[in-house]
Amino acid sequence: MLVFFSIVPVGGASSLSNEVADAIRIVADSGLDYQVTAMGTLVEGEWDEVMEVVTRCFEELKQDCSRVYMGITGDYRKIRSDRIVSKVESVESKL
Amino acid sequence: MLVFFSIVPVGGASSLSNEVADAIRIVADSGLDYQVTAMGTLVEGEWDEVMEVVTRCFEELKQDCSRVYMGITGDYRKIRSDRIVSKVESVESKL
Amino acid sequence: MLVFFSIVPVGGASSLSNEVADAIRIVADSGLDYQVTAMGTLVEGEWDEVMEVVTRCFEELKQDCSRVYMGITGDYRKIRSDRIVSKVESVESKL
Amino acid sequence: MLVFFSIVPVGGASSLSNEVADAIRIVADSGLDYQVTAMGTLVEGEWDEVMEVVTRCFEELKQDCSRVYMGITGDYRKIRSDRIVSKVESVESKL
Numbered sequence: 445m446l447v448f449f450s451i452v453p454v455g456g457a458s459s460l461s462n463e464v465a466d467a468i469r470i471v472a473d474s475g476l477d478y479q480v481t482a483m484g485t486l487v488e489g490e491w492d493e494v495m496e497v498v499t500r501c502f503e504e505l506k507q508d509c510s511r512v513y514m515g516i517t518g519d520y521r522k523i524r525s526d527r528i529v530s531k532v533e534s535v536e537s538k539l
Numbered sequence: 540m541l542v543f544f545s546i547v548p549v550g551g552a553s554s555l556s557n558e559v560a561d562a563i564r565i566v567a568d569s570g571l572d573y574q575v576t577a578m579g580t581l582v583e584g585e586w587d588e589v590m591e592v593v594t595r596c597f598e599e600l601k602q603d604c605s606r607v608y609m610g611i612t613g614d615y616r617k618i619r620s621d622r623i624v625s626k627v628e629s630v631e632s633k634l
Numbered sequence: 635m636l637v638f639f640s641i642v643p644v645g646g647a648s649s650l651s652n653e654v655a656d657a658i659r660i661v662a663d664s665g666l667d668y669q670v671t672a673m674g675t676l677v678e679g680e681w682d683e684v685m686e687v688v689t690r691c692f693e694e695l696k697q698d699c700s701r702v703y704m705g706i707t708g709d710y711r712k713i714r715s716d717r718i719v720s721k722v723e724s725v726e727s728k729l
Numbered sequence: 730m731l732v733f734f735s736i737v738p739v740g741g742a743s744s745l746s747n748e749v750a751d752a753i754r755i756v757a758d759s760g761l762d763y764q765v766t767a768m769g770t771l772v773e774g775e776w777d778e779v780m781e782v783v784t785r786c787f788e789e790l791k792q793d794c795s796r797v798y799m800g801i802t803g804d805y806r807k808i809r810s811d812r813i814v815s816k817v818e819s820v821e822s823k824l
Contacts, residue, residue: 448733448768450802452703461816465823473823483733483763483802487810491597497755503587506615513642514613515705517735517768517800520597521606526690531746531767533589538750539757543673545707547798549739560728567729576669576705578638578676578707579696607642609739610800612640612673612705626651626672633655679801685780689786692776696805711785711796 446527447494449516450484451501453509463509467501479528484515488528491520541622542589544611545579546596548604558604562596574623581612583623586615636717637684638704641691643699643711651700657691664690669718674705678718681710731812732779734801736786738794748794752786754778764813769800773813776805 453463468485471478472499476489487494498516506512521527548558551626563580566573569592593611597613601607616622643653655707661668662681664687666679688706696702711717738748753770756763759782761774772779783801791797806812 446767448766452642452644454642454650460644461819461823468600468820468824479766480817480820481733481766481771482731482813483804486766486768491594495594499586499590502613502615506617510617512613513703513759514611514615515802516609516611516613518597518609518611519606519768520601520609522601528767532765534746535749535753535765538746539753541672543671547737547739549745552705555739556724559725559754563725563729574671575722575725576638576671576676577636577718578709581671581673608798610707614673623672627670629651630654630658630670633651634658655791674783681784685784689776689780692803692805696807700807702805704801704805706801706803708787708799708801709796710791710799712791 454511644701
């Protein structure tokens with residue numbers, strides 16, 4: 445399971461990098477493969493593993509925010525892994 | 540927690556209403572408030588309740604599909620409920 | 635083309651119903667079929683028509699906000715229309 | 730304007746790398762800053778520039794597909810640029 449997610453506190457400061465850093469630390473501690481981008485974080489693992497990480501990030505951010513928006517996009521394929529790298533390579537090989 | 544989600548099997552038929560109906564049945568059986576729209580389903584409940592429903596829908600659809608896309612958008616506010624109806628009313632009162 | 639979109643000002647108040655009402659007025663004035671939900675607005679039309687409406691909503695909201703998040707999900711099918719209603723009916727007929 | 734987008738043909742093969750490669754070529758030809766990830770492509774530019782690129786990708790993919798799903802997430806900030814790199818650096822500096 446490949447997941448791209450972002451969590452956005454609403455109703456506070458417009459700079460969110462401290463909150464995002466808190467979330468990234470949780471992702472890094474999970475031991476799962478991940479990639480940070482300017483629009484969200486990719487995480488790869490089994491559904492339960494990934495959802496546990498997303499849940500922890502949400503729990504962390506909602507402590508200090510009265511409103512939190514969250515976007516999660518998932519891409520599941522049977523019998524596939526290492527897709528954070530391989531999906532991009534597969535596309536690049538066709539360019 | 541208000542969640543809007545959609546699950547799309549990729550790589551099969553282009554009509555997906557049977558798969559969507561399977562997912563809606565799971566949402567309805569959960570007892571949570573929900574609303575079906577042409578682009579996804581709104582569900583309201585605690586994070587764990589809603590994620591359990593989304594997980595069941597995913598487990599159901601991935602049985603018959605080699606690839607599944609999923610989009611989840613969440614909107615959390617402390618001390619708020621009945622928002623499937625009240626958010627729309629709050630906007631309509633300002634039109 | 636069926637589009638579901640939401641626009642969220644970041645870094646201001648946590649209640650957003652005034653901003654959302656401004657956007658809905660633009661959608662209503664467009665003459666396109668639409669449906670307001672608690673998590674976003676569905677609009678149906680040709681790609682150019684729908685994107686013009688989304689662009690106007692964005693222009694309106696960015697006037698008063700230093701940061702704006704936006705989510706757009708599109709579902710295109712050749713030779714289909716009236717899908718805001720018919721997609722839901724198609725699913726309900728299978729429940 | 731920073732945009733993350735993905736376009737997914739529905740109802741064909743479950744491998745989509747050829748279609749994605751077609752879209753990436755359009756993004757690359759635009760001259761805008763971009764980054765390809767396993768879950769979508771980041772593009773940075775003015776709203777009109779970015780939407781023109783997304784529109785071209787959609788026009789390309791819909792030629793061969795009877796159904797196309799599309800997800801677009803936008804993050805607008807006044808007076809900011811080079812955010813594909815700087816947003817990630819800003820977070821990393823706080824880890």
